[in-house]
Amino acid sequence: MLGLDKRDTKFLWIVIFLTLATPVLLQPFPEGSALAQFNAGYPDLMQRFAIFGIFAIGFNILFGLTGYLSFGHAAFLGIGSYSVVWMYKLLDYNVIWGLPLAVIMSGIFALGIGYISLRRSGIYFSILTLAFAQMSFALAYSVLTPLTNGETGLQVYTSDKQILMGATEPNSPHFFGIVMRDNFWQPNIGGWQFTFNNGYYFCAIIAIIAFYISMRIFRSPFGMMLRAVKSNQQRMSYTGLSPRPYTLAAFVISGMYAGLAGGLLASMDPLAGAERMQWTASGEVVLMTILGGAGTLLGPVLGAGFIKYFENIFSKINDNVLHGWFSFLPDGLEDFVVAVIHPFVGKGWHLTLGLLFMAVVIFLPGGLVELGQRIGRLFSRKAAEDETTADVKPAE
Amino acid sequence: MGILEVKGVNKRFGGLQALGNVNLSIQENTVHAIIGPNGAGKSTLLNVLVGKLIPDTGSVMFDGQSVLGRKPHEINQMGISRVFQTPEIFGDLNVMENVLIPCFAKRDGSFRMHAFESVPNEKDLIEKAEQMLIDVKMIDKRKMHAASMSRGDKRRLEMAMCLVQEPRLLLLDEPTAGMARADTNNTIDLLKEIKAKRDITMAIIEHDMHVVFSLAERITVLAQGTPLVEDSPENIKGHPKVQEAYLGQAHG
Numbered sequence: 128m129l130g131l132d133k134r135d136t137k138f139l140w141i142v143i144f145l146t147l148a149t150p151v152l153l154q155p156f157p158e159g160s161a162l163a164q165f166n167a168g169y170p171d172l173m174q175r176f177a178i179f180g181i182f183a184i185g186f187n188i189l190f191g192l193t194g195y196l197s198f199g200h201a202a203f204l205g206i207g208s209y210s211v212v213w214m215y216k217l218l219d220y221n222v223i224w225g226l227p228l229a230v231i232m233s234g235i236f237a238l239g240i241g242y243i244s245l246r247r248s249g250i251y252f253s254i255l256t257l258a259f260a261q262m263s264f265a266l267a268y269s270v271l272t273p274l275t276n277g278e279t280g281l282q283v284y285t286s287d288k289q290i291l292m293g294a295t296e297p298n299s300p301h302f303f304g305i306v307m308r309d310n311f312w313q314p315n316i317g318g319w320q321f322t323f324n325n326g327y328y329f330c331a332i333i334a335i336i337a338f339y340i341s342m343r344i345f346r347s348p349f350g351m352m353l354r355a356v357k358s359n360q361q362r363m364s365y366t367g368l369s370p371r372p373y374t375l376a377a378f379v380i381s382g383m384y385a386g387l388a389g390g391l392l393a394s395m396d397p398l399a400g401a402e403r404m405q406w407t408a409s410g411e412v413v414l415m416t417i418l419g420g421a422g423t424l425l426g427p428v429l430g431a432g433f434i435k436y437f438e439n440i441f442s443k444i445n446d447n448v449l450h451g452w453f454s455f456l457p458d459g460l461e462d463f464v465v466a467v468i469h470p471f472v473g474k475g476w477h478l479t480l481g482l483l484f485m486a487v488v489i490f491l492p493g494g495l496v497e498l499g500q501r502i503g504r505l506f507s508r509k510a511a512e513d514e515t516t517a518d519v520k521p522a523e
Numbered sequence: 524m525g526i527l528e529v530k531g532v533n534k535r536f537g538g539l540q541a542l543g544n545v546n547l548s549i550q551e552n553t554v555h556a557i558i559g560p561n562g563a564g565k566s567t568l569l570n571v572l573v574g575k576l577i578p579d580t581g582s583v584m585f586d587g588q589s590v591l592g593r594k595p596h597e598i599n600q601m602g603i604s605r606v607f608q609t610p611e612i613f614g615d616l617n618v619m620e621n622v623l624i625p626c627f628a629k630r631d632g633s634f635r636m637h638a639f640e641s642v643p644n645e646k647d648l649i650e651k652a653e654q655m656l657i658d659v660k661m662i663d664k665r666k667m668h669a670a671s672m673s674r675g676d677k678r679r680l681e682m683a684m685c686l687v688q689e690p691r692l693l694l695l696d697e698p699t700a701g702m703a704r705a706d707t708n709n710t711i712d713l714l715k716e717i718k719a720k721r722d723i724t725m726a727i728i729e730h731d732m733h734v735v736f737s738l739a740e741r742i743t744v745l746a747q748g749t750p751l752v753e754d755s756p757e758n759i760k761g762h763p764k765v766q767e768a769y770l771g772q773a774h775g
């Protein structure tokens with residue numbers, strides 16, 4: 128179906144199901160229970176899962192397939208956000224104008240930055256992309272203030288023209304009247320509170336399309352060429368193909384994905400700030416991709432979800448929460464346990480994430496996807512042992 | 524006029540004269556062996572032919588067109604393919620993909636996106652690649668990860684990658700080095716078969732005299748970067764200068 132083989136079609140259906148069911152799946156604990164802390168099914172966070180998933184999927188087309196490690200992709204994220212907010216200011220709050228512009232603008236910038244950066248490979252390429260991103264950040268932060276509103280960030284003011292703005296039109300980002308921040312259904316089922324949010328589903332549908340496109344690219348002759356570039360550029364040249372246009376195309380595509388993600392950030396929250404372009408944001412997408420599994424289809428999405436979950440959930444666990452959990456322990460011991468855990472939660476979530484990242488890089492070079500595969504193999508071996516008659520096929 | 528004409532080529536690496544006034548003419552549809560002791564400059568000469576190195580002076584004409592100053596991928600598209608001394612393959616890809624990529628390169632000629640096509644739909648190219656793998660007796664290894672194969676298999680794969688492009692000039696840099704006797708004989712048979720099937724010119728660098736004398740129609744002996752003699756295999760065997768400079772050394 129849709130140009131995919133049977134296995135990929137099944138895989139895509141699973142991804143679609145999981146994406147659409149996210150508001151339920153991420154809300155496993157009833158409201159008010161001690162573990163409700165760990166629920167992640169609220170709109171703001173789910174939107175981030177989808178948006179950073181898109182960012183990482185695109186990044187993976189460059190890094191996972193060609194091996195070129197860009198340290199400047201946040202620049203495109205920022206360009207996407209600015210494009211969308213400008214369309215709010217000039218036209219109206221319908222995201223239909225801004226999102227295509229975000230993709231086009233980031234594509235144009237990626238073409239220029241990629242053309243220059245791809246003259247070098249390895250660490251020099253990474254440094255060049257980093258330099259470009261930091262330049263973009265500096266431009267957005269101070270030099271181009273008329274375009275970016277500098278430190279304050281770009282936002283919509285009542286004095287803005289908004290020439291297409293209708294009298295009854297919503298006064299916040301929407302898609303033909305579907306207001307992003309509104310929830311269309313908030314059922315409370317036996318203590319479980321679920322939130323079905325317009326914005327999340329808007330992002331989710333775009334994320335599914337983005338995932339599908341990346342799947343097609345992975346399976347295409349183009350995707351094969353990108354893997355060939357990563358494997359042996361010398362052989363590629365002596366086979367009659369210059370690697371450069373392939374890497375540039377991958378760079379532009381991943382830049383457009385980043386621009387789309389940036390545009391969606393501004394579609395959920397009508398703001399664009401320079402800090403979105405900072406090197407920390409560029410580094411974050413690298414972490415997401417490696418943590419999840421570079422070069423795999425699902426890995427970057429898992430990595431993005433994992434990091435955003437940590438950032439939002441672990442960071443909320445403060446000493447009060449910890450004391451609540453361990454109150455059953457004797458006083459002295461309770462304080463001790465809380466003191467031991469304290470550095471790893473709350474503001475210390477980066478520490479936990481850093482340790483996890485190291486563990487993954489050392490023990491699971493294939494990322495979370497490899498972890499899943501290992502567990503899967505473990506189970507299939509057990510199943511095979513239990514069922515001696517079963518016909519075991521070697522894994523591909 | 525040969526299909527390949529090398530005239531007055533010099534190449535220095537610092538103080539070392541790797542190639543000194545090389546003149547070489549390879550006739551169309553012949554197998555031309557280049558022999559000589561280690562360090563004679565044989566690989567350097569091939570590097571000049573495929574655009575990996577630019578000579579200090581001299582000219583290299585392929586089919587009446589200069590190859591100097593062209594990029595390696597442009598030279599390949601002119602019809603020159605090369606098998607390297609240490610196999611250059613796509614190690615992270617499987618055997619089938621390794622052979623498919625040259626098929627795409629040959630058909631497309633230059634960069635094409637094909638981002639929304641699927642590899643299994645390219646029936647013609649797949650058929651061509653499969654036939655090539657049958658010819659080199661590797662069809663049962665088509666799904667194998669290329670990097671995990673033996674050195675002999677990697678060489679055969681690289682040869683398949685070059686042959687599937689149907690080059691007009693095939694350059695082979697010690698194609699049987701590190702191969703077992705049986706594989707060496709298979710390689711000789713394969714090259715003879717290809718030669719019988721279609722028009723192709725081959726320049727082969729080889730240490731194994733069995734291979735050289737089984738295949739070559741002309742032999743050039745290179746020593747210290749300069750061609751010593753060029754003649755037919757029969758004459759080369761008995762040539763005193765050759766015995767002294769190369770064969771004597773190689774055999775004892």
Ligand SMILES: Nc1ncnc2c1ncn2[C@@H]1O[C@H](COP(=O)(O)OP(=O)(O)O)[C@@H](O)[C@H]1O
Nearest residue numbers: 536539541559560561562563564565566567568
């Ligand atoms: N890129 C290079 N830089 C410096 N010296 C080189 C380079 N390539 C080859 N040489 C030197 O040139 C000489 C000829 O090398 P080569 O062409 O590899 O010989 P062979 O006939 O064994 O293939 C050797 O002395 C080698 O060390």
Ligand SMILES: [Mg+2]
Nearest residue numbers: 565566567608
């Ligand atoms: Mg050599």
